[in-house]
Amino acid sequence: MPVLEVEDLAVSFRQYSTGLRQTELKVIHGLHLSIEPGEITAVFGASGSGKSLLAHAVLGILPGNATVTGEIRFDGVPLTRERQETLRGREIALVPQSVNYLDPLMRVGKQVEASVCGASRSFRLNSVLEVFKRYKLGPDTAGKFPFQLSGGMARRVLVSTATLSGARLIIADEPTPGLDAEALAEALRLFKQLAQEGCAVMLISHDIEAALQIADKVAVFYAGTTVEVAAAGDFSGDGSRLRHPYTRALWNALPQNKFAPIPGVQPHPNAMPPGCLFAPRCSLATGECAAARPAVREIRGGKVSCLHVT
Incomplete structure (x- = not known):
């Protein structure tokens, strides 16, 4: 059973417009995702595609003006x-x-x-020292303030907190920006180790190349929808194993691939096109694409939201 299941998640925000009239701004339209125990699922997408909002929806930390529909299940039970x-x-x-x-x-x-629930003070202190040793943080680290830590040390402290909590689902929201090669490799190793111990890991990232080093599965978001879920191994070569036109374009836009830009821009939540949200930028789009949003289908061992994929 998946640790986390997200089905047809939608998130909107109440806003005030002219004359104090309320409007609803829908920013997530239909997200689908599942993560198994011991699995790392990387979440890719441009800024504004819904990656962090998904994390906040799962955690229940969206602001008070948010409305959430669809279903999020943890261990098969609605969250x-x-x-x-x-x-x-x-x-x-x-x-x-x-x-x-x-x-x-x-x-x-x-x-x-503070992340160690219950137990005695001595047990909690020993737990902190043990987890710091595991992540190669000296015993003197516990007595330091955050400004006394390097960036890599601070990230290991954050991962230590998640580890000691005993969590079965770890949500890592852009945990690697600005890290040098050594610190990046270390951060990825920590998440891989957590997965090997049975945790389900959601790795939200803009760094496709780095995340693919440890990911088992990849979910690609576009304008608040899930356009594809694929095995990490499908992101290889010329991208021919990928299914959705946006995913292939995203892969081919990387410098190590064709470095080919994607024409157009992701639509703003206030100006969503009818039908498929990627249709205005897609070379495969037909009139049928503009009529209705495509449902998520299972194709070639993955999931995709596109009418033209076979």
């Missing part, structure tokens, strides 16, 4: 707000995008210790 509050920080943990999530006024040992 209600009450369950989210119970599981957050315990069964579901976030490794945030920025190391600024660490409290600048609290020593990092204290911050990591």
Whole structure:
């Protein structure tokens, strides 16, 4: 059974327009995703495609003006707000995008210790020292403040917090930006190790090349929809094993591939086209594509939202 299942997730935000009239801005239209125990699922997509909003929806930390429809299940059971509050920080943990999530006024040992539920103080302290040793952080790290850590050390502290929580689902939201090659390899190794221990890992990233080093599966988002879910091995060669036109274009736009730009831009939530959201930029688009949004289908061992894929 998947640890996490997301089906037809939609998220909209209430906003005020002229004359204090309320409007609904729909930013996620139909996201689909599942993650098995011990699996790393990388989530790719341009800024504004819904990657971080998905993470926040799973964690139950969207702002109060958000409306969520569709279904999110954890261990096969719907993830209600009450369950989210119970599981957050315990069964579901976030490794945030920025190391600024660490409290600048609290020593990092204290911050990591807070993730150990129950038990005695001595047990919690020993747990912190053990996890720091595991991630090659010296025992003196616990007494330091965040500003005294390097970027790589701070990220290892954040991963330590998720590890000690005992979470079965780790959501890593852009955990590798700005890291040098050595720190990047170390961060990827940490997530791979967590998966090998049975955790389900959602790795949200713009760095396709890095994420593919450890990912088992890839979900590609576009304008708040899931356009493709494919095995990581399908991202190879000329991209011919990929299914959706956007995924292939994304792959071929990388410098190590054809470095071919994708014409057009991702639509703004206020100006979504009818039918397939990628149709205005797609060379395969027909009138049928503009009539209705394509359903997600299973094709060649993956999932895709496109009428023309066979």
